[in-house]
Amino acid sequence: MGKPDAEGHGPADGLPGLPPEWGRVVVPDDxxxxxxxxxxxxxxxxxxxxxxxxHRALGLPLLVLLVAVLTTLAGLLVVTWPRAGRTDxxxxxxxxxxxxxxxxxxxxLDLVDAGQAPVPLRGLLPAMIILLDGCPCPDRVGDAxxxxxAGVSVVAVTGGRTVPSPPADQRxxxxxxxxxxxxxxxxxxxxxxxxxxxxxxxxxGTVTRVLPDLGPVDAYRGDLSALAG
Numbered sequence: 001m002g003k004p005d006a007e008g009h010g011p012a013d014g015l016p017g018l019p020p021e022w023g024r025v026v027v028p029d030d031x032x033x034x035x036x037x038x039x040x041x042x043x044x045x046x047x048x049x050x051x052x053x054x055h056r057a058l059g060l061p062l063l064v065l066l067v068a069v070l071t072t073l074a075g076l077l078v079v080t081w082p083r084a085g086r087t088d089x090x091x092x093x094x095x096x097x098x099x100x101x102x103x104x105x106x107x108x109l110d111l112v113d114a115g116q117a118p119v120p121l122r123g124l125l126p127a128m129i130i131l132l133d134g135c136p137c138p139d140r141v142g143d144a145x146x147x148x149x150a151g152v153s154v155v156a157v158t159g160g161r162t163v164p165s166p167p168a169d170q171r172x173x174x175x176x177x178x179x180x181x182x183x184x185x186x187x188x189x190x191x192x193x194x195x196x197x198x199x200x201x202x203x204x205g206t207v208t209r210v211l212p213d214l215g216p217v218d219a220y221r222g223d224l225s226a227l228a229g
Contacts, residue, residue: 101199101210102209105205105206105207106121106201108120109121109186112161112179113176114165114175116161119176124174125153125201125205126151126152126153126228127153128198128201128227129183129199130144130156130214131191131196131199133191134193134195134197135195138170140215141173141196142170143216144214145170148224149224149228152227154172155173155174155176157183158178159191163177189212195212196213197210197212197213197214198211200220203227
């Protein structure tokens, strides 16, 4: 039993034969004769399925996961890192002078006096109207009052409803308040700290000149004289 027939084919006891490519297979009577070959096969199997190979198979997914985590952290760091010179304060818009109002009619505005009585602004023409919502500028008001010819009013207008009393040497200045902000809206520009703005308006109610930053008298003396004509 277990021995091949005389021609090297399957055993004569009816069991299926071995594949011919295996060649001649001889089964020894003593199984211990195969111990060396069995030990070699076991060593090869251990090398093929050993731990180092398993570690290599596990290392690739870990490497991909590590790269993804580092990429995410780097993106968050770039977004949240404070930039040099960064500020949350809005940048103020550059000042632009009022659009030309010369030749336009002064609106029919009612201002208020110290007693909160309404005063029609067009009833004071011709006049130099000085807006003091950005600066009290008493020196500029005094210079304009001293230079104004007879018949030309100098009107000092503040914002809100409070009308401050003019200095003793400026009693001829008409102090009014513009609680509705109609004059500033007509100019189309906000008040600027430290700056007084003036309008010169003739007796027909037409604006003849706008002084965005009221300066020395010499800059507008001729305009005052023209209002008196």
